[in-house]
Amino acid sequence: MTGSGSFAARIVRWQRSHGRNDLPWQGTRDPYRVWLSEVMLQQTQVATVREYYARFLRRYPDVSALATASEDEVFALWSGLGYYSRARNLHRCAREVVARFGGTFPGDAAALETLPGIGRSTAAAIASLCFAAREAILDGNVKRVLTRVLGFDADLAVAANERALWARAVELLPKRDLGEAMPRYTQGLMDLGATVCVPRKPACLLCPVQSMCVAQREARPEAFPVKTRKLKRTAQSLWLLHARRGDGAVWLQKRASEGVWAGLYCMPVFDDRGSLFEALGTTDVQEGPPFVHVLTHKDLHLHPVHALVRKAPGGEGAWFGAEAWPELGLPAPIRKLLLSTPLRGDA
Numbered sequence: 001m002t003g004s005g006s007f008a009a010r011i012v013r014w015q016r017s018h019g020r021n022d023l024p025w026q027g028t029r030d031p032y033r034v035w036l037s038e039v040m041l042q043q044t045q046v047a048t049v050r051e052y053y054a055r056f057l058r059r060y061p062d063v064s065a066l067a068t069a070s071e072d073e074v075f076a077l078w079s080g081l082g083y084y085s086r087a088r089n090l091h092r093c094a095r096e097v098v099a100r101f102g103g104t105f106p107g108d109a110a111a112l113e114t115l116p117g118i119g120r121s122t123a124a125a126i127a128s129l130c131f132a133a134r135e136a137i138l139d140g141n142v143k144r145v146l147t148r149v150l151g152f153d154a155d156l157a158v159a160a161n162e163r164a165l166w167a168r169a170v171e172l173l174p175k176r177d178l179g180e181a182m183p184r185y186t187q188g189l190m191d192l193g194a195t196v197c198v199p200r201k202p203a204c205l206l207c208p209v210q211s212m213c214v215a216q217r218e219a220r221p222e223a224f225p226v227k228t229r230k231l232k233r234t235a236q237s238l239w240l241l242h243a244r245r246g247d248g249a250v251w252l253q254k255r256a257s258e259g260v261w262a263g264l265y266c267m268p269v270f271d272d273r274g275s276l277f278e279a280l281g282t283t284d285v286q287e288g289p290p291f292v293h294v295l296t297h298k299d300l301h302l303h304p305v306h307a308l309v310r311k312a313p314g315g316e317g318a319w320f321g322a323e324a325w326p327e328l329g330l331p332a333p334i335r336k337l338l339l340s341t342p343l344r345g346d347a
Helices: 004-018 030-039 044-060 063-068 071-078 084-101 120-131 139-148 157-173 180-197 272-278 333-336
Strands: 235-242 250-254 291-294 298-308 319-320
Touching: 004 180, 030 044, 030 084, 030 120, 044 071, 063 084, 071 084, 120 180, 139 157, 139 180, 235 272, 235 333, 272 298, 291 333, 298 333
Parallel strands: 235 298
Antiparallel strands: 235 250, 250 319, 291 298
C-alpha cells in the first residue's frame, strides 16, 4: 500500500466529486446539527433519519431549545426511531452542553467524549466535521473500509485489536490543509462505506482506493472485518393489557428507567396471561392475535388483550385520550395497537 497521505488525498478528491453532498446535515459546520445527525444515524438508515432530523430541527432548532424540553416531549418526537437510550442521552447531553459549556459545543474531541451518549467515534466526527480537528472516526462503515484496505484481519471482538485499528486510522489522517481536508476526509470515509464498500458485493471498480486495497487484491472483501463474538438473540413473551374506557381513553403507565421500553408510556405489561387476568379481575375480553416485535438482540412476542372497563385496572398510571397520544413517548408497537380497530361494545 502507498503512503497514508496518498490514501487521504484520494478519499478527499473522491468525496468532492462522487461522495454524498445532498444530505440535510451536510454543508454545515454547526456542531448541534452534526451531533443530532450522528446520534440518529447510529443503528438507523439514512432514509429513516431524514424525516426525524427535520422534525427535531423544527421543534428544537438549537441545543438550548432541546435542553429546555421535557424528557416526555423528546421521547414523543423520537417515537418510532427505536433505541430510546439514544433519545435519553440526547436530552441529557443537551442539558450538559448548556450547563457546562454555555450552550456551545466544545471543539475538542476529548471534551466532547465527556458528554452523555458521545463516544470516541462520535466525538471525532463532530470535531473533524465542524472544527477540522485531526481526529479519526471508526464507526461500522469505516471499520469495514479500513480493514479491507489494510488487510487488517485481527479479531475486532478483542479490545486490543480494535485499539490497534484505531492507531492505524490515526496514521491515515490528512496531514495538511486540514480546514478543508478533515471534514471531506471524514465524510468521504462514511460515504465510501455507505455507498461503495458495502458489506455484500462491494462495488470495488468504483472505489478510489481500489489499487491500495489488500482485500480487493486478494479477492476476498467480504472476509473483512473479522469479529467473532456475537451477542446471542433472546426471546421474551409479554402480555399487554389494552384497557379502554367507553370514551376511548386508554390506561397507560410510564415504564421504569431500566429494561424494555425504559421511560416510555405503555399499556400495563405482564409476564404471562394468568397474571394479566388476575390483575384485570375479568375474562370478558378480546384477545388480539400475537405478533413479534424485533429489538436489536431480542424478539418480543407480544400478546395484546383488549378490555372495555369502567375503572382503572390498578397500579400507577393515568387515562389518556387519543388527543394526548401524539405527545407521549410510546414504543412503536404500542402506538400501532392504540390506532388499531376499536373495541366492540360499551363499558
